[in-house]
Amino acid sequence: MRTVSKIVAMGLIASVALTACGTKHDNTKASGTSDVCTGFKSGTSVKLAIAFDVGGRGDHSFNDAAYVGAEKAVKDLGASCIDAQATQGESDPQRADRLKQLAEQGATAIVGVGFLYSNAVNTIAPQYPKVHFLVVDGFDPDKTVNKNVAYDSFQPQESSFLVGVAAALKTKAKKVGFIGAVPGAVIGPFQAGFTAGVHTVDPSIKVDAQYIVQSGDKGFADPTDAKTIAQTMLDNGDDVIFHAAGLSGSGLFEAVAAAGAGKWAIGVDSDQYTAVPKNQAAHILTSALKRVDTGVYDFAASVKAGSPQTSYVTYDLKNNGVGVAYSGGFIDSYKSRIDGYAKQIEDGTIKVPTDPSKVK
């Protein structure tokens, strides 16, 4: 045992030595928001539970947008909130278990963030008829209508179209890139809209699209692979790259920031200019907003008002459910053109495609 104690002692000394030296990160201040999802309080109007998707809170993108909605519901509606995190490669029963636990803790409104919760909600919702569910990007997998479930149906192809316009106006190389997490019904519209937007401005611009994985949820939380793909696109001469890959996007931002001036990334879901380190923010041209926060807040408000949302709720350009971010001022000069296209989308003059294989 002498060896063991020696090793333990060495470990302790090493850890003390480690904590003794070095400089602090210039950004450590736990400024601003503290966690609002800390538990239910009795007497609150809405007991909101958020089940996050892979990538989770802190992805500065999809999940954080949902969290912002919860924050607003706590502040403005007097709701209280709990949350739960997902891990990669989960099965539907595991997600159902999580929802069940949230319901058992007394939640009156449960939000499943991401289409992956569709099946789980479909199994759990009938067991808790008094609890209201929302699945962001979700769908009803069978023909039995769930009376206590709402599905937020975003139209991200519309915002993607507009950032595509911005990309086409910004690119000097006439080459732009798209990085998606995984092909399919959720990310496909981003690619389709983006490509259509780029080609509406200039059909000669080449759109280089690549997905991180072909199936599964790994693509939403893999900054390493996203960085390699982004690096490849930059090496090929692309100078504006749009991502729809949640947390993986941080790999893109790193690559673009390292590549220097004149290289741009376009964020997704949240306004990513405000969420990343300063040196990277200088390269974030715009973000294709998907107002998951609005979706979550509206849902909580409807539960509070006693008329909970059910069935499909559409969020598009018309009701500000999707949009374009102008933070940083990099695309201010294109605003009139972007607004022009937005109007045409809203009144139906431009029909934005959702299937990337049908975009020329």
Add this chain to the structure above:
Amino acid sequence: MTATMVSVQQRLGARRILGLSPLTWVLVVVGLVLVPLVRVLTSSTPLTATTTFTAAILSTAPIALAALGGVWAERAGVVNIGLEGQMLLGTWGAAYFNWYYGPWVGLLGGVLLGVVGGLLHAIATITFGVDQIVSGVAVNIIAAGAVDFLSKAFFSQITPNGGPRNLSGLYSLPTVNVGGLDTWLSKLNGRHWFLVSDVAGLVGSLISHVSVVSLLVIALAVLSWWLLRRTTFGLRLRSCGENPAAAESLGVNVYRYKYVAVLVSGGFAGLGGAFLTTVASSTFTVGQTQGRGYIGLAAMIFGNWNPFGALGASALFGYADALRLRSASSLHALLLLLAIGLLLLTVWRLLRRQLRSAAVNGVIGVAFLLWFLLTDSIPKDLGGMTPYLVTLLVLSLASQNLRMPAADGKPYRKGSAG
């Protein structure tokens, strides 16, 4: 005991250079000519572009570190399935120490957390004689839970960079540009001359703008080989993996050597995790290793429990992975490479009158050749797994004379020597 060991070494070691068999060396040399040849034949330049090799190095390093860790533990007779978990702990340790104390301390923090994982495995398997597989699996599960908890506890409050499962914007480590040859080499690489440009691409990736940590990995492989193969310490450590009873009867403190080996193993894996969070990207996320620890374990086995073998097998995995990410279209060219390689291997087997394996190699080789000739590209859905398929095939066909340490995986109790 020495007599057995000497005879074993004579049988296996005498023909080997740097611990690798002649067949492996032939493959390495043939590969050096074949890859450029296929590049020219299929005109898919990404196969040997500097940028591909650069990406390959980033993919290789974490796998290689796990594999080296595996070599250390298993050479001392402890199977370390827990590499994946130790690597996971390393990702968190690197993120935490990097955020608060800078990049270098971050690297050490990754190692430290890996060592803690190794210590857990060591206490269970060496001191208490727990089945090594069971303990390793337990380490993986504990590590996954611990990383979940630790990141929630320590990173939730950091705004805007943190979150319960993530921390981005970590400090990165310096890169070096040896000799300032980068522009010259990449120009040479761009000429696409047979062999010359290809070698320029490989060399360029190794000396221009390469992370110091990547170079450290190569240095660690050399150091491991030297320590394990050329020092008394290494001989004693390996004796614990071959015949611990005999070692103990000669006065070797078996427990101590096993402890050292498993702790070093954990440290290597932890460094691999640190590489993922601070070199390959600057973002920590829960579950970042994504099975690289297990791939490292496989690389170690195909590398015949030898540091250089492990490094080589990891490089093969890394290269194929980089190709998948950088140029999916080049994966198709990989089929031709594989077919030619397999057919050459068939000839080699025929010459040595190993008819059965020649037949197996030949059939698979022809199948790949047909696949290459009859298709224009690999279906996208298959693309993701092609690198692993190719690597496994190459390695399983090339390395058929593997020998694991004789007492690998067997619990040893003090005093067994009687």
